Amino acid sequence: MLTSEENDLLCRVENDAPMGQLMRRHWVPVCMSEEVAEPDGAPVRLRILGREYVAFRDSDGRLGVLDGHCPHRGALLALGRNEDCGLRCLYHGWKIDVEGTVQEMASEPPESALKTKVKHEAFPVEESGGFVWAYLGPRDAMPAFEPPPFAADKSAQVSILKIKIPCNWAQIQEGQIDSAHSSSLHYSDMKPARVGGAEADDKSWYRPSTDKSPKLQIERTPYGFHYAAIRRPIKNAATHNYIRVTEYLAPFVSLIPPNNIYNVASVNVPVDDTTTMFYFIAWGNPETCTPTDEWRRFCHAVPGVDLNPDWSPIRTLDNNFLQDRDAMRGDDSFTGIPGIPNQDIAMWVGMGPIVDRSKDILGASDMAIVEFRRLMVDAAKVMAETGEAFGVGATLQGVQSYQEVIPKEVDWRTKVARESQAAE
Known part of the structure; x- marks a missing residue:
């Protein structure tokens, strides 16, 4: 048997829960490779450990796992257009690549330097055993990836x-x-x-x-x-x-x-x-x-x-x-x-x-x-x-x-x- 407090330690994974933080320090299998098999295919909406992410394969076949909300106003990037090596948010046309670089801000004037100041959160990605794996924890604690x-x-x-x-x-x-x-x-x-x-x-x-x-x-x-x-x-x-x-x-x-x-x-x-x-x-x-x-x-x-x-x-x-x-x-x-x-x-x-x-x-x-x-x-x-x-x-x-x-x-x-x- 476990006490209520111990059961919470075992089960709770959201926000700052210790078990969720432990899991984030491992490489996490976030989706199957078949779900993102096609370059410029439909992005995959992910919810993992209580947080929204998005996975996609870009025009060159590179995999990306990003924070699931656009850095502009928080719209879901999984609803966006996967095109020209980036994920374009439908709301205002901001386009973000697999590394989190904001490539375009359609809603901003051409002379704006804002896109040089914004970096969206992107996560290290590996592909192995039919899965896409992402490291979702602090970068300074990231272990080397080992295939399962x-x-x-x-x-x-x-x-x-x-x-x-x-x-x-x-x-x-x-x-x-x-x-x-x-x-x-x-x-x-x-x-x-x-x-x-x-x-x-x-x-x-x-x-x-x-x-x-x-x-x-x-x-x-x-x-x-x-x-x-x-x-x-x-x-x-x-x-x-x-x-x-x-x-x-x-x-x-x-x-x-x-x-x-x-x-x-x-x-x-x-x-x-x-x-x-x-x-x-x-x-x-x-x-x-x-x-x-x-x-x-x-x-x-x-x-x-x-x-x-x-x-x-x-x-x-x-x-x-x-x-x-x-x-x-x-x-x-x-x-x-x-x-x-x-x-x-x-x-x-x-x-x-x-x-x-x-x-x-x-x-x-x-x-x-x-x-x-x-x-x-x-x-x-x-x-x-x-x-x-x-x-x-x-x-x-x-x-x-x-x-x-x-x-x-x-x-x-x-x-x-x-x-x-x-x-x-």
């Missing part, structure tokens, strides 16, 4: 779905590092099977265990923590364990145990205190990894079908997430909600915009949740007291999630270390 683990190999297929979720980032993040819930909530999609390890096809994921009560072991890392969920396997249960190791890369990224054809990751970026952009990622060998369109269909997160134009889902709390009670009467659907992310979203949103953690009743399967809360509440306190942001500068090279059926005498920590070294 799902983009360490530039030839890898990275398939991303995006959903705007009306709840706080922390309850989503807790769901991403909670291995125990998958055996119940996702039972119809993560089916027990007599397989050698986690497998997948275009219909379901399969895992070699019927055990719904994993034993957890946790190890803190410089970038967050990882933990093993240890289950009885279907085969060789007397001599082997089924191990699923999840990695939490503070503050945004989780690496979820893979299957035989692709790896899985998630990224959670707070829009504000009560809204989050959730990205769910399949990535890996382009010969086996599911393409983006197929990934979105598999997860029932197809824009224009399952999602509105602003990436919000058509399944909401008001319509009970379009839950099909008839489907629940048989063996085909435990939840009556199609798609692994949609099942999670129903749980997260149903908790309320910000869950009250003072009322939790936690058990042995919640060890990773306890670790996450302890880690990030302490990190917020340190941020408030010293300005030091947890995880900044920690190398992510070789970090990866892991799953395997292994002999009981083998320590999963040793296996993870070996697998990570092999991936470097």
